[in-house]
Amino acid sequence: MSDKADIQRRPVNRALPVLLGPAYLWLAVTVFLPLSAMVYFSFLSETPIGGREAVWTLSNYGEFFDKAFYRTLMWRSFRLGAEVTLLCFLFGFPCAYVLAKMVKGRWREALFLLVILPFWSNALVRIFSWTMVLRGNGVLERLVNVFLPDVGSLNLMFTYPAILIGLVHSYLPYMILTCYISIQAIDDDLIEAARSMGAGRFTVFRRILLPLALPGIMAGSILTFVPVIGSFMEPRLLGGRNGTFIGTVIEDQFTAVFNWPLGAALSFIMLGFVLIVLLLAAPMIRRAST
C-alpha cells in the first residue's frame, strides 16, 4: 500500500471527470432528478398530465395526518419490517454460525452455495410458490393432515403470518450471507481462549460473537428492513384481505387511482420514517463499521 502523502501529491487530473462523470450523470438522471421531481409532485393538487390544471397545495401531506388509516397502515408496514428483520436474524444468524464454524471443507462450500442459490431465483416466483404451499387444501395442509388428521384446515393463507413466511423466505439468504462473512472473519483462537478461561457459551456469544459479527448483522438488517417497508407485491399475493399496507396504497395511487401527488407525498412520509429508523440505528452502524 502506498502512503497517503503519495496519493495527495498526484494532481486532480483530467482522468477524474472521465472516470466518475458517466456513473454520476447516470445516477443523476435516474435517481436524484426523479426524487426531486417527486418532491415537486407531492405539493401539487392533481397529476399534471393530459391537460390537467394543478395548483400548489399541502393537502397531500395533510391527508396523511387527517385520516387515521394512513397512520395505521404506516405503523403496520414498520411493524412488518421489524418483525421480518428480527425473524431473519433469529433464524439466519445460527445458520451462518453453523456454516462458518461447524462445517468444514468441501461440505461448507457446497452448503453455502445451496443457501444462496434461492437468492438467484426469481423473487416473485418464490412468493407465488408459497401460495401453492399455504393455500387451503394445498401442499402443507395435506402434509399436516397425513400426520395429524384432526387438525383440519390450517387457514394460513391470507393471514399476516403468511406474509411473514413469504418475506422471511425472500430475505433470509441476505442475512445468512452477510452474517456468514463477518463470522468467518472471527479468529477461532479468540473463542477458544475465552472458553479456556471459563466463559460460558452465552458469554462467548454476547461478548465476542455478537460484537464482532455486528457489521454483518447490521448490513443484513438494512438489506432486509428497507425493502420490506416498501413491499407491495408480497402482501397482495399472500395477504389477501390482510394485505393492505402503506406500500400497496402507494402503488394504488400510481397504477389505479391516478393520484400521483398523494402517492408522492405518502412515499416521502415513508422515506422520512425510514431515515429516522436508520438514524436511530446509526450509533450501532457506526460501531459496526469501525
Added chain:
Amino acid sequence: MKRPTRYLTTLSKVYLGVILLFLYVPIVVMAVMSFNASPLYALPLELTLDWYRALASNHKLIDAGINSLKLAVMTTVIASLLGTAAALAFFRYEFPGKRLLQILLYPPIAIPWLIIGTSMLIFFFWIGIGRGLHAMLLGHVALALPYVVIVVSARLAGFDRTLEEAARSLGASPLQVLRYVTLPYLLPGVVAAGLFAFAVSFDQFVVSYFLAVPGVSTLPVEIYTAIRKGFTPEVNAIATLVISVSMVLLLAVARLYKFGGTR
C-alpha cells in the same frame, strides 16, 4: 464443555437441514406443479407436459423472457464499465467532495425500490423519456451501479500499488499500466460485480413494473400480471426453466471463482 459435543454437532446439522428445507420446499412445489394437469392447481397430481408445450407458443411470456435477458446483459455491461471506472477513481485520487460522492452511491440501496420506481415513473413520464425497455435499462443500471462500485472497491483494497509504480518506472504508459497490471488484477472482482448486476437486473420487478408499457414488459412483470389477472401453470413452467438455468449458471461460476469458500 470446551469442544462442541456430539449432541450439539448433530443438532446444528439438523438445524441446517431444516433451514434448507424451508428455503427449497416452495421452489420444489412450484416445479412439481408445472407438471400437474389441473389448471387450478388442484391436487392430487396428474402428470402432464402440456404446460411446457403451451409455453412454447406463449409469445407474451417468451418475448418477456427475451426482454429480461437483453436488459440483464446490457445492464451488466454498462454497470460494470461505469462502476469499475468510478471505483478506480475513488481508489486512485483524493479530491474535495469525495466522501459526499461516495455517500451518494447509497440512495439506490437505502431507499425502498417502490419509491425509486415511482419517482422514475413520474420523472421519465414528465420530461418525455417515457417508459419501455430504454427506461428500464436506465433504472436497472442505476440499481446495479452501487453494488458494482462496492464489490470492485473491495477487490481494489487488496491491490498492491507498488506494482503500478514498478510498471511505470519500467517505462509503461498509464494506459499500458491499466491494461497489463491493474485490470488483470481486477478481473475477478469485475466478474463478481457483473454477476451481481446481472442478478439485480434479471430479478428486478418493482422498477420494471412501473416502467413497463403495454406490450413491452419483462419476465417478472409478466408473471405478476399473470398471477393477478388469470394464472396458468405455464408460468410455473417458465419459472422452473429460469430457476434451473440460473442455478446451473451460478454453480458453474462458483466452480470457477470459489467465492464463499475458504479464504
Added chain:
Amino acid sequence: MTVNTDTLLGRLQRSSIAVLVLVAFPGALLAAEEIRVLNWQGYGTDEAWALEAFEAQTDISVVHDYFNSEQEMLTKLRTNPGTYDVVLINSAFTSVAAREGLIQALDLSRLNNAADLSPEMRDNAGLSHDGKTFGAAWVWGLTSFAVDTTDIDPVPDSIDALWDEAYAGRVGWRDDAVESVMLAAIATGQDINEPTDLDAIRDKLRALKPQIRTFWSSENEWNQFMSSNEFDIATYWSGSASRSKSQFKLPVEFVIPTEGAIGWLDGLSIATDAPHESAAYQFIDWMIDPAFYVQWDTDVGAPASANAKALEQLDETAFNRQILGDAEKLANVQFMGAMEDSQREAFLALWQGTKTYLQE
C-alpha cells in the same frame, strides 16, 4: 431437461419456418394489422377461437392488455395515449372516460350489427356523453353472489346470506369500492346510485369482518379459490358464474337475491388516439355479432347480449334467456348509473377506511 430442449427446438423450428414464410411472401407482413384491446382477462374479446376466425376473415390480429378494476383501466388509458384501440368500459364509467377525452364518439352507422341492438341498451344514458354515443352496448348482467352448492344447500335467496354467521370466514368478496358500497346499499334497502345513509353502509360493511375469507380480484382467482375450497359463498358476476360452471365444472349457483342485485351494462369503446380506428370498428362489429355471442355463451359462458337477435338464437333453457328474460325475477334489479367523480371518491374513501378496519 429433455422437456426444455424439446420445446426450445420446437420453437426454433417454428420460428425458422415463420421467417421463411415472411421471406417468401412479404405481402403477408404488409396486410396484417394488429389492434390492442383493453379488457378484463377471459372476458369474451380474448377467446382464441374468436380471434382466429376474426383474423382469418379480416387479416387483423388482436393483442390484449388487461385490467383488474375500472380505476386501473382509466389510468392505463390516461398514461398510454395512442396505444389502445378498443376498450371495454362499464357504462357507469363511460361518461367519465368521455369527459376526460380518453375515448372518441362512435359513429354507430359504421357497425353493421348496431341495428339489432335492443334500443334500451343501445341508447342507454350511461353510454352517452354530451348527446353523443361513446360506447357500443355489448353485454349486460348482474352482480350479486354465487354459492358452492356442495357446501350450501338449499341455495339461499337473500343477500343476507353473505352476513350469515353460518358462513363466517367462508365468504369471498371482491376488493372494489363501488361494488362493495352498492352491495351494502342493497342489503340496507337503499338506492345503489344515490345512497343516503352512508353510515348504515359503513356499519354493514364492517359487519363483514368475521365473514370474509379473503378478497378476490379476478375471475381466474375466483375460480382458483372456489376450487381449493377457500370460499363457500362469494360475490360474483352472472356471466362469470356461467363460465365457472360450464368451463371449469365448478358446482356453483348464481343467486339473484329477493332484495335485488346490481345491474350493469358493458360497452365497447374506441380510444381517442386509436392507431387503427377502422380495424377497431370491425372488431367491435364482430363482437356484437350474434354468431360470436351464441358460440361464446354456449361453449364458454357469457353475460346477456345487448343484441336482441343474439339472445333469440340462444337455447330456450339458457340462463341468459330464461332468467334474465324474466321480468319478475329482475323486478328489484337496480342498474348502475353514470357516476360523478365526487361520489366515486366518497365510495373509495369509505371502502379504504373499511378495509383497514377489516384487517385490524
